[in-house]
Amino acid sequence: MLCEKCKKNKGEIKLPYLGHLLCKRCFCNLIQRRVKKEIKQKKIIEENDKVLLIDDKSIEARISEIIINSIYKKVKLTKKHVKQFDLEKIKKSTKSLIKKEKISKVVIPFNLDKEINYFTECVFSGNKTSKIGHYKEEGIIFVKLLRNVLESECDLFAEFNNLSVKRPVEDKKIDDIKGLINRINKKHCETKFSLLKSIDKLNKIIK
Numbered sequence: 001m002l003c004e005k006c007k008k009n010k011g012e013i014k015l016p017y018l019g020h021l022l023c024k025r026c027f028c029n030l031i032q033r034r035v036k037k038e039i040k041q042k043k044i045i046e047e048n049d050k051v052l053l054i055d056d057k058s059i060e061a062r063i064s065e066i067i068i069n070s071i072y073k074k075v076k077l078t079k080k081h082v083k084q085f086d087l088e089k090i091k092k093s094t095k096s097l098i099k100k101e102k103i104s105k106v107v108i109p110f111n112l113d114k115e116i117n118y119f120t121e122c123v124f125s126g127n128k129t130s131k132i133g134h135y136k137e138e139g140i141i142f143v144k145l146l147r148n149v150l151e152s153e154c155d156l157f158a159e160f161n162n163l164s165v166k167r168p169v170e171d172k173k174i175d176d177i178k179g180l181i182n183r184i185n186k187k188h189c190e191t192k193f194s195l196l197k198s199i200d201k202l203n204k205i206i207k
């Protein structure tokens, strides 16, 4: 069967929440458009910004780089390699690079599943949720470029763009909350997107 969007290429992916068959190209365009809507329309990253990408060699870091380069023509993108990215601890060497290069926006490797996990962990442990969404710290905007893209969509995007990165085993580890949400999402495919909306609403109230 042909892709129901472009009606040219072979339809290969049926996203449960979308209802029609897409080819690889239209799927990647869909993800890019969703990200673009989030960051360009809301002016989270603008054309002349100096942007730093925290590169932990993850699928999310690779995809973030591809999408920024395709959306923006003038953005100066610098990369900072880190072994492991930890939302709670931005490394000193990263902070000094931000100062040295006069960076205004930092893109961090994140996705929708990670955002849900982070929020639930914060809420259940009674920690602050100040780093939900794109957040500001010491005058710098930290951008979760892929916060509205599912982990499963990131994996498909990586596969269709022939990225050779693999998701590490510890990322796939299922704890109670993650497992529960995954099970609900299988039955009700809109769950994670709805959760993200609720998180944004809740976060305004409990911040």
Ligand SMILES: [Zn+2]
Pocket (backbone or CB within 6 Å): 003, 004, 005, 006, 007, 008, 009, 022, 023, 024, 025, 026, 027
């Ligand atoms: Zn297509």
